[in-house]
Amino acid sequence: DAGVIQSPRHEVTEMGQEVTLRCKPISGHDYLFWYRQTMMRGLELLIYFNNNVPIDDSGMPEDRFSAKMPNASFSTLKIQPSEPRDSAVYFCASAPAGPANQPQHFGDGTRLSIL
Amino acid sequence: DQQVKQNSPSLSVQEGRISILNCDYTNSMFDYFLWYKKYPAEGPTFLISISSIKDKNEDGRFTVFLNKSAKHLSLHIVPSQPGDSAVYFCAATDSGYSTLTFGKGTMLLVSP
Numbered sequence: 741d742a743g744v745i746q747s748p749r750h751e752v753t754e755m756g757q758e759v760t761l762r763c764k765p766i767s768g769h770d771y772l773f774w775y776r777q778t779m780m781r782g783l784e785l786l787i788y789f790n791n792n793v794p795i796d797d798s799g800m801p802e803d804r805f806s807a808k809m810p811n812a813s814f815s816t817l818k819i820q821p822s823e824p825r826d827s828a829v830y831f832c833a834s835a836p837a838g839p840a841n842q843p844q845h846f847g848d849g850t851r852l853s854i855l
Numbered sequence: 856d857q858q859v860k861q862n863s864p865s866l867s868v869q870e871g872r873i874s875i876l877n878c879d880y881t882n883s884m885f886d887y888f889l890w891y892k893k894y895p896a897e898g899p900t901f902l903i904s905i906s907s908i909k910d911k912n913e914d915g916r917f918t919v920f921l922n923k924s925a926k927h928l929s930l931h932i933v934p935s936q937p938g939d940s941a942v943y944f945c946a947a948t949d950s951g952y953s954t955l956t957f958g959k960g961t962m963l964l965v966s967p
Contacts, residue, residue, distance in 0.1 A: 744898070773954075782959035783899075783944065796954065831898055843889060844955065846898030 742766070744847035746832050752853045758820040761850045764813055765834030773844060774807055774817050775831040783831070789815065822854045858882045859947050861958035868965050874932040876961050878945030881926065885947040889955065890919060890930050893942045902943075903930070906950075935965045 745764040753759055765772045773788040787797040792809045800807070804823070809815040819826055829851050833844040860879045868874045878888075886907040891899035905912040905919045905928065912919050918931045932939055942962045946955040 783957040785954055785956075788954060833898070843901035843904065846891075846900070848896065848898045 744832055744834050744845055746830075746847035746850050748850060749848065750851045750853075752855065753822060754855050755823055756821045757854075758818065759822045759826075759852060759854075761817040761830050761832075761852070763815045763817070763832030763847060765815070765832070766845055767813065768836065769834035769845070770837040771835040771842075771844075772809060772815050773833040773835070774815070775833065775846075777829045777831060777849070786817070824854045827852055827854050856881075857958075858885075859945055859956050859958040861943075861945055861961050863961050864959075865962040865964070868935045868963065870937055870965055870967050871934045874930075874935045874939065874963055874965065876930040876932075876943050876945075876963065878928045878930075878958055879926060880928075880947050882947070882949075882956070883926070884949040885956075887948050887950045888919070888921060888928050889946045889948075890917075891944040891946060891957075892939075893944060893960070899944055932963075935963075937965050937967055939963060940965050 747762045770791050774786040775783050777783045786799040787807045788795055789809045805819055807817045829849045831846050831849045833846045835842045835844045858881050889904040890902040892902045893899040903914050903917050903919050905921050910921050916932055921928045942960040944960045945958040948955050
């Protein structure tokens with residue numbers, strides 16, 4: 741079975757540019773999560789979706805960040821305009837429906853560098 | 856305010872010995888706990904979990920212990936193997952919700 745697929749694996753861009761990160765969750769999973777990992781703050785939840793609907797976006801740092809899930813097999817996280825402090829590894833994870841303690845399955849992440 | 860704390864950034868252990876990774880939490884609403892393992896350039900992978908109705912859960916070489924009164928859990932790996940070298944994240948949730956709160960991780964190095 742294919743796991744969570746993220747693209748690109750690496751992104752280097754200049755400050756002010758728009759960045760789009762992509763995620764394909766595991767088929768049949770109802771929950772999709774976007775995380776950001778930094779040395780200072782560890783793994784932080786940015787936003788999560790249930791059945792393509794955003795449920796909690798309180799972790800999104802500011803209005804420059806937006807996320808969409810147009811269908812059950814695709815989600816994007818967009819940063820516009822990007823800033824150097826956005827440099828981090830961004831992970832997407834998905835989980836099946838059921839009790840909230842279902843383990844989340846993570847993609848391999850996108851390493852983002854903003855120059 | 857960190858609700859899940861892993862106070863040891865790193866741990867070094869010799870092959871064959873026991874590795875003990877610790878995790879503390881502050882939110883008394885947390886009732887389900889998970890450990891994830893992460894290799895470089897990969898995403899975290901689920902390792903083992905424990906519900907607050909238990910104080911121990913075992914899976915092969917991995918055992919997680921939960922002390923609710925101390926708000927403390929630990930992951931024991933016996934015997935440790937070089938392939939166990941990775942970053943280990945502790946995570947917690949209130950089972951009424953779907954979100955996980957992660958610690959910052961402990962890097963385990965198992966030397967031959």
